Amino acid sequence: MSIGAIFINKKLKGNKTMKKKFKDMIFVKGGKYTPCFTDDEKKVFDLEVCRYLTTQKMWLEVMNYNPSKFEGIYKPVDSVTWWEALEFCNKLSEKYNLEPVYDLSKKGILMINQLDGEKISPDIADFKKTEGFRLPTEVEWEWFARGGQVAIDKGTFDYKYSGSDNVDEVAWYDKISNGETQNVGTKNPNQLGLYDCSGNIWEMCYDTAEDEFIPDGNLYIYEDTDSTIPIRRIRGGSWANFDFCSSIDSSCFERWDNKSTNGCEIIGFRIVRTI
Numbered sequence: 001m002s003i004g005a006i007f008i009n010k011k012l013k014g015n016k017t018m019k020k021k022f023k024d025m026i027f028v029k030g031g032k033y034t035p036c037f038t039d040d041e042k043k044v045f046d047l048e049v050c051r052y053l054t055t056q057k058m059w060l061e062v063m064n065y066n067p068s069k070f071e072g073i074y075k076p077v078d079s080v081t082w083w084e085a086l087e088f089c090n091k092l093s094e095k096y097n098l099e100p101v102y103d104l105s106k107k108g109i110l111m112i113n114q115l116d117g118e119k120i121s122p123d124i125a126d127f128k129k130t131e132g133f134r135l136p137t138e139v140e141w142e143w144f145a146r147g148g149q150v151a152i153d154k155g156t157f158d159y160k161y162s163g164s165d166n167v168d169e170v171a172w173y174d175k176i177s178n179g180e181t182q183n184v185g186t187k188n189p190n191q192l193g194l195y196d197c198s199g200n201i202w203e204m205c206y207d208t209a210e211d212e213f214i215p216d217g218n219l220y221i222y223e224d225t226d227s228t229i230p231i232r233r234i235r236g237g238s239w240a241n242f243d244f245c246s247s248i249d250s251s252c253f254e255r256w257d258n259k260s261t262n263g264c265e266i267i268g269f270r271i272v273r274t275i
Contacts, residue, residue: 024051026193027275031149033157035142036249042219044143045128049136050271052184053077053196053203054088062091069265074183076201079263082232085135085204086110089271093132098273101127101134123222133271137220138205138233140272145198145236145248147191154191160247162197162236163190171199171246177239181265198246199237201268207233238266 025048034041053076056068067079080088083104090100103111103119112125113132120126127134136144151157163170170190172182177200185195197203207220208231223231237246244250 025049025273026051028144028192029149031143031152033143033146033152035139037138042139044140044148044219046275047136047140047144048273048275049144049192049194051189051194053201053268053270054085055184059088062088062095067263068181070180072181072183074185075181076184076196076268078181078201078265078268080268081263082135082204083108084263085269089133089135092271098132099130101130101132125222127219127274130274133273135204135206135269136272138207138235139219141197141203141205141235142248144192144194144272145190151191156191160249161199162194162248163188167198167243167246170197171237171243172196172239173199173237173243173246174240175243179239181239181268197236197270198248199243200239201236202234202238202266203236204267204269205233205235234267240266 028047028049030044030046032041032043055074056066056071056077057073059068059077059080060066060073066077067084068075068077069079086102087104090102090104093100099113099115101113103113110122111119112122112127112130114120114126114129115131116129127137145162146157146159147154147163151159159165161167161170167173168176169188171187181201184200187195187199189195190197206222208222235250237243237250
């Protein structure tokens with residue numbers, strides 16, 4: 001299993017830089033669909049999505065420490081906060097000469113870096129105008145977890161779990177996980193070749209609302225009405241939950257104090273980027 005570098009840079013004439021993709025990032029064609037949590041059709045732009053959950057190996061290579069309760073380099077990183085996940089995305093972007101998405105210069109205050117140089121409030125940011133690694137929005141997460149346009153074309157978009165109607169084929173959950181996370185990529189992938197979108201560990205999304213209503217015309221919802229204990233959307237289920245929590249229709253939220261340094265052993269994340 002090769003889980004490591006995502007891009008290499010090759011100098012071209014005129015000091016331009018070509019970014020070459022490694023195999024761990026999967027192209028996901030955008031499209032339109034109606035997520036399980038809204039009655040409105042939503043649009044998803046073309047993305048690259050990491051084939052695997054962010055592993056402890058990936059985290060260590062960028063952050064130089066391992067916060068995980070369940071150690072193992074090919075296990076998903078756990079016990080990280082939402083803010084630490086953003087920091088990882090930024091550092092990985094810088095490592096591969098990509099403009100970081102998140103402005104984290106003020107603790108507990110988020111702004112989004114647009115490619116035109118403007119810094120935008122997180123509730124109105126246009127992620128189509130970014131290039132670095134980031135967390136997916138909840139609309140994006142469900143699109144690629146369901147298998148995107150590939151699954152629509154195959155008639156499998158409505159599978160109960162990511163890639164199957166049989167939970168044991170694709171997910172680690174409480175009855176079979178031995179009480180801990182498992183190495184990524186050991187169950188079957190979904191229609192796009194993505195592993196562990198169901199089970200193993202909950203995946204952080206960008207969205208922050210407690211309820212799942214996204215206003216008509218919006219592609220995500222970012223609310224910070226209680227800045228001390230904001231809400232973060234998570235999807236996919238985990239090793240600690242019943243099998244039904246691994247269904248694509250299952251969603252949840254977690255509260256994290258902006259000053260907290262404590263993550264949770266049932267929550268991790270997966271990186272994406274707009275292309």
